[in-house]
Amino acid sequence: MALARIGLFGGSFDPVHLAHLALARCAVDQLKLDQLLWVPAGNPWQKPGVTEAAHRLAMVYLMVEGEPSFAVDERELKREGASYTVDTVEELRVAHPGAELFLVIGQDQYARLPSWHRWQDLLGQVTLAVAARADEEVHAAAEVAAVSGKVQRLAMPAMHVSSTEVREKVSRGEDIRPLVGDAVAQYISRHRLYNKVMNGHS
Ligand SMILES: Nc1ncnc2c1ncn2[C@@H]1O[C@H](COP(=O)(O)OP(=O)(O)OP(=O)(O)O)[C@@H](O)[C@H]1O
Numbered sequence: 001m002a003l004a005r006i007g008l009f010g011g012s013f014d015p016v017h018l019a020h021l022a023l024a025r026c027a028v029d030q031l032k033l034d035q036l037l038w039v040p041a042g043n044p045w046q047k048p049g050v051t052e053a054a055h056r057l058a059m060v061y062l063m064v065e066g067e068p069s070f071a072v073d074e075r076e077l078k079r080e081g082a083s084y085t086v087d088t089v090e091e092l093r094v095a096h097p098g099a100e101l102f103l104v105i106g107q108d109q110y111a112r113l114p115s116w117h118r119w120q121d122l123l124g125q126v127t128l129a130v131a132a133r134a135d136e137e138v139h140a141a142a143e144v145a146a147v148s149g150k151v152q153r154l155a156m157p158a159m160h161v162s163s164t165e166v167r168e169k170v171s172r173g174e175d176i177r178p179l180v181g182d183a184v185a186q187y188i189s190r191h192r193l194y195n196k197v198m199n200g201h202s
Pocket residue numbers: 010011012013014019020023104105106107108109131132133134159160161162163164165
């Protein structure tokens with residue numbers, strides 16, 4: 001059966017954490033999605049120096065396990081060059097003709113949207129589903145507010161967690177299980193990721 005409502009949730013996921021999971025669950029519930037695609041960025045051009053893709057991908061798989069409405073989409077890891085969301089959306093539109101696409105992002109990325117590659121083209125092809133971050137309510141940059149586009153606010157409980165905080169805690173030898181869960185914490189420890197903050201972007 002063709003999927004009618006598809007969510008796209010992109011991220012560097014360096015590493016994936018429990019606020020990502022909370023946001024993904026809110027998106028599925030509130031947008032009534034048939035499927036939410038987690039799309040790890042192969043080359044997140046605005047965040048140079050991210051951890052090897054194979055590790056980021058493995059941790060995303062651990063996080064999504066057991067949730068039938070989640071799937072992992074590896075297309076950006078296979079594509080050469082910078083990961084542009086508009087390219088991914090255009091590929092998905094071909095793969096799922098007639099489906100309604102929802103792009104799930106947090107407020108920090110919504111504020112930066114005018115810096116994205118072909119962002120106006122992107123706005124014409126998706127409904128943006130935006131969640132506040134703990135310290136920042138949902139609001140559009142002036143350039144974005146000036147153009148028409150479909151935007152829906154996602155309600156989610158404020159969570160102060162970020163990948164930056166996880167990396168910093170690991171480098172200080174602190175317990176990250178409350179931020180990423182047991183499986184991802186074990187993975188990070190087994191592969192000795194983030195022992196130095198320089199190991200990831202700052
Ligand atoms: N705590 C959070 N609340 C709401 N949205 C979040 C939260 N953390 C991440 N997001 C959103 O999830 C998406 C992917 O985020 P990303 O992988 O860059 O994690 P991050 O925690 O923002 O990373 P970093 O600290 O390295 O910048 C982005 O759209 C981001 O806005």
